[in-house]
Amino acid sequence: MTIPAIRIASVTKHYGQLQALGGVDLDIEQGEFFGLLGPNGAGKTTLISSLAGLVRPDGGTIEIMGHDVVTDYRNARRNLGVVPQELVFDPFFNVRELLRIQSGYFGIRGNDDWIDEILASLDLTAKAGSNMRSLSGGMKRRVLVAQALVHRPPVIVLDEPTAGVDVELRQGLWQFVRKLNRDGHTIVLTTHYLEEAEALCGRIAMLKAGKVVALDTTDNLLRRFATHSLRVRLERPEAVQGLGGAVVEGGWIEFGFESFDQVEQLLARLREAGAGMSEMQLGEPDLERVFIEVMNRD
Numbered sequence: 001m002t003i004p005a006i007r008i009a010s011v012t013k014h015y016g017q018l019q020a021l022g023g024v025d026l027d028i029e030q031g032e033f034f035g036l037l038g039p040n041g042a043g044k045t046t047l048i049s050s051l052a053g054l055v056r057p058d059g060g061t062i063e064i065m066g067h068d069v070v071t072d073y074r075n076a077r078r079n080l081g082v083v084p085q086e087l088v089f090d091p092f093f094n095v096r097e098l099l100r101i102q103s104g105y106f107g108i109r110g111n112d113d114w115i116d117e118i119l120a121s122l123d124l125t126a127k128a129g130s131n132m133r134s135l136s137g138g139m140k141r142r143v144l145v146a147q148a149l150v151h152r153p154p155v156i157v158l159d160e161p162t163a164g165v166d167v168e169l170r171q172g173l174w175q176f177v178r179k180l181n182r183d184g185h186t187i188v189l190t191t192h193y194l195e196e197a198e199a200l201c202g203r204i205a206m207l208k209a210g211k212v213v214a215l216d217t218t219d220n221l222l223r224r225f226a227t228h229s230l231r232v233r234l235e236r237p238e239a240v241q242g243l244g245g246a247v248v249e250g251g252w253i254e255f256g257f258e259s260f261d262q263v264e265q266l267l268a269r270l271r272e273a274g275a276g277m278s279e280m281q282l283g284e285p286d287l288e289r290v291f292i293e294v295m296n297r298d
Helices: 044-051 073-078 095-105 112-121 137-149 167-182 194-200 218-225 261-273 287-296
Strands: 006-015 018-028 033-037 059-064 080-083 155-159 186-190 203-208 211-217 228-234 253-257 277-283
Touching (some): 006 044, 018 044, 018 211, 033 044, 033 194, 044 059, 044 080, 073 080, 080 137, 095 112, 095 137, 112 137, 137 155, 137 167, 155 167, 167 186, 167 194, 194 287, 203 218, 203 287, 211 218, 211 287, 228 261, 253 261
Parallel strands (some): 033 186, 033 203, 080 155, 155 186
Antiparallel strands (some): 006 018, 203 211, 228 253, 228 277
16 A cells, blocks of 8 residues: 555644644645645644644644654655745855755755756756846746755645746746656645646645645535536616625626526526626636635634
């Protein structure tokens, strides 16, 4: 039986009276592209910091490729690469020097061939001799990805990797990360761009107040929680009060429905109310709807 890439069992963490993690249980299998979602303060950063050994949980255990992050820290850390949310860098070195130093932390020498491959894959070759201070925010974030990969870890955690990154850089980054996943790397992604998680992740866990409140494949989450939507723009929106619609951005009124058979009934009720429909849109279920519904549940 294959061991999980990450095993999290009954992990708790408190900061004084604040419960950051309230007994998290989670297995992430080798080769998965896994999404870890939640609002600010849900415990994502604490969980990632615990994986990386930067925070020691109050209780429970965490293993990376079978190695305990506390009792077998050296091997656990060798198997993990973390791309942090913050732009943390050493301003005294150029990009290549920084990657060589990072290799040295893991006892790796003569790593230039692999460094060249990473630089090329992340479109950083032209910046290899540039000081970190001279790079744009998007380029600095690419260097953070390169640092996380320099020791060839099988498990990679990306904490908000596209925050502040322009569209072109974002697309290039995702192409590279998809390739890493196809090559067998386990990818764990946290992001506030839910459309990215929906497109990339095969399975998703949602955290709320330090606990896992939803865990399933992306397709199953969309089927279980999200509904289709009918959006209409009306000449007399006051006429549909009581029909269950919700006013959304742009003055549209949105109705949720489970099956397309219900659309005809909704349209008939709007005609009977004399609302005067001028525009109509049908919307598919998306992860943003799922996220909002899950977070609003008790």
